Amino acid sequence: MLVDATVAIINKLVEFITTPGNLSKIIQCAVELIMKLIEGLIRALPSLIDGAVKIVGALTDALFSTDWFSVGGDILAGIGKGLLNGVGSIARNVGSSLLGGIKSVLGINSPSRVFRDDVGKYLAQGIGVGFIDESENVESD
Numbered sequence: 001m002l003v004d005a006t007v008a009i010i011n012k013l014v015e016f017i018t019t020p021g022n023l024s025k026i027i028q029c030a031v032e033l034i035m036k037l038i039e040g041l042i043r044a045l046p047s048l049i050d051g052a053v054k055i056v057g058a059l060t061d062a063l064f065s066t067d068w069f070s071v072g073g074d075i076l077a078g079i080g081k082g083l084l085n086g087v088g089s090i091a092r093n094v095g096s097s098l099l100g101g102i103k104s105v106l107g108i109n110s111p112s113r114v115f116r117d118d119v120g121k122y123l124a125q126g127i128g129v130g131f132i133d134e135s136e137n138v139e140s141d
Contacts, residue, residue: 016022 017026
């Protein structure tokens, strides 16, 4: 249905254009349209130039009123902060990887086992040795 309607419209356009006298009217209208567009552009030219001058002025004002040293300093500070944050993140990741590797090599699966079996045991033994070694130096009152 849509295709049939499109074909019918195209046929009517061809018929209209090829009808004697219509082609010259179409050309005359096209010339008038182009002339009116040119006239409109010529009339609008002062406004277009004025607008362009205002845009250039606003851009110039914005460029010269900006504290570019401050902008540059802010950019450098942001880059520096980003680098420092990156270094901190890398250090944490390396530390975590090292700790994980050491735990894996030593077969450590739980921090509580490490403190119970190693740190706590040797801490208690060390305190005991310290008491024994120093007991000779204790005087009674």
